[in-house]
Amino acid sequence: MSLRALFDLPAPAKINLFLHVTGRRADGYHLLQSVFALVDWCDTLHLECRDDGRLQRHDLGPALPPDDLCLRAARALRQASGTRLGADLTIEKRLPWGAGLGGGSSDAATVLLGLNRLWGLHWPRERLAALALGLGADVPFFIGGRNAWVEGIGEQLQAIALPPQRWLLLKPPIAVPTAAIFASPLLGRNTKVATLLDFLADPTGFRHNDLQGPAMAYSSEVQEAVALAAQCGTHSRMTGSGSAVFAEIGSEAQAARARQILKELPDGWSGWLGRGLDHHPLLDFAS
Numbered sequence: 035m036s037l038r039a040l041f042d043l044p045a046p047a048k049i050n051l052f053l054h055v056t057g058r059r060a061d062g063y064h065l066l067q068s069v070f071a072l073v074d075w076c077d078t079l080h081l082e083c084r085d086d087g088r089l090q091r092h093d094l095g096p097a098l099p100p101d102d103l104c105l106r107a108a109r110a111l112r113q114a115s116g117t118r119l120g121a122d123l124t125i126e127k128r129l130p131w132g133a134g135l136g137g138g139s140s141d142a143a144t145v146l147l148g149l150n151r152l153w154g155l156h157w158p159r160e161r162l163a164a165l166a167l168g169l170g171a172d173v174p175f176f177i178g179g180r181n182a183w184v185e186g187i188g189e190q191l192q193a194i195a196l197p198p199q200r201w202l203l204l205k206p207p208i209a210v211p212t213a214a215i216f217a218s219p220l221l222g223r224n225t226k227v228a229t230l231l232d233f234l235a236d237p238t239g240f241r242h243n244d245l246q247g248p249a250m251a252y253s254s255e256v257q258e259a260v261a262l263a264a265q266c267g268t269h270s271r272m273t274g275s276g277s278a279v280f281a282e283i284g285s286e287a288q289a290a291r292a293r294q295i296l297k298e299l300p301d302g303w304s305g306w307l308g309r310g311l312d313h314h315p316l317l318d319f320a321s
């Protein structure tokens with residue numbers, strides 16, 4: 035009997051342990067260096083095969099944009115593979131967006147991995163990653179499924195092992211527009227280029243996000259979030275282009291404080307006390 039449905043597929047968030055802007059390309063895109071780390075705050079997707087070739091999305095939780103990344107991913111794979119099959123995509127959205135957590139990119143990657151299996155395509159992961167890049171610079175990272183040292187505009191990935199770590203994540207009620215942050219006159223664009231060996235030798239020297247200054251100038255809520263996270267963890271900083279921030283939780287006392295903060299979060303804020311993932315739960319799922 036062929037496989038018709040896949041339930042409870044996780045789409046985890048990522049955080050940028052650091053983010054340096056080291057230059058700018060001729061087309062205006064900025065060159066970055068970063069470490070992307072998977073965390074156990076996840077959306078959940080349910081995929082069901084359709085014989086009529088149609089693609090339909092059902093939102094459990096907040097409504098997504100009509101032509102969201104899940105549908106765009108499914109359409110791209112249907113077209114590139116030539117399959118006549120379709121799918122119902124049910125999205126349990128938990129990750130906030132406009133957050134720098136890569137939730138939409140992660141959803142898209144999970145759709146590609148799931149439909150590759152449901153539609154019996156047997157594409158290798160590298161081929162899925164190449165298709166994924168057309169959907170967004172962060173999508174190939176989630177297809178790769180490993181914590182990574184990242185360069186270029188986010189498309190050059192080198193898998194790395196990270197030590198286990200607990201994190202507090204906080205998202206204030208504001209979506210920071212990525213383009214505006216990159217365009218900010220406050221943004222430094224010439225941070226010294228580092229090497230992966232530099233990072234591995236002393237990760238503690240890599241806890242800075244160059245986009246944080248412009249994002250804090252854009253929104254006082256980002257400033258509040260950084261200060262709030264610093265109350266219960268250490269090295270509070272922003273992920274991606276914001277607006278979410280995170281802090282390292284190193285003791286039970288810090289974890290208890292973090293739980294209290296999460297319980298008392300003002301309206302519109304969201305947050306998570308969780309752990310870094312060693313790898314994407316769907317890592318062995320390519321076909």
Ligand SMILES: C[C@@](CO)(OP(=O)(O)O)[C@H](O)COP(=O)(O)OP(=O)(O)OC[C@H]1O[C@@H](n2ccc(N)nc2=O)[C@H](O)[C@@H]1O
Pocket residue numbers: 050062063064065066133134135136170171172186187188212213214216273274275276
């Ligand atoms: C900076 C990161 C790090 O993870 O931020 P988050 O999205 O996670 O917050 C991402 O690479 C973001 O990638 P993504 O969110 O796909 O950005 P895009 O939609 O492609 O970019 C929106 C706009 O930001 C600017 N942009 C984006 C990425 C980049 N490396 N240089 C840029 O200058 C461009 O003006 C672009 O038109």
Ligand SMILES: Nc1ncnc2c1ncn2[C@@H]1O[C@H](COP(=O)(O)OP(=O)(O)O)[C@@H](O)[C@H]1O
Pocket residue numbers: 098099101102103104130131132133134135136137138139140141142212274
């Ligand atoms: N499935 C999806 N989940 C979240 N955002 C999506 C999705 N599809 C499209 N988007 C759009 O993509 C933008 C980026 O969101 P997301 O990928 O969550 O990244 P980030 O929060 O890291 O910037 C959002 O502003 C949203 O409008």
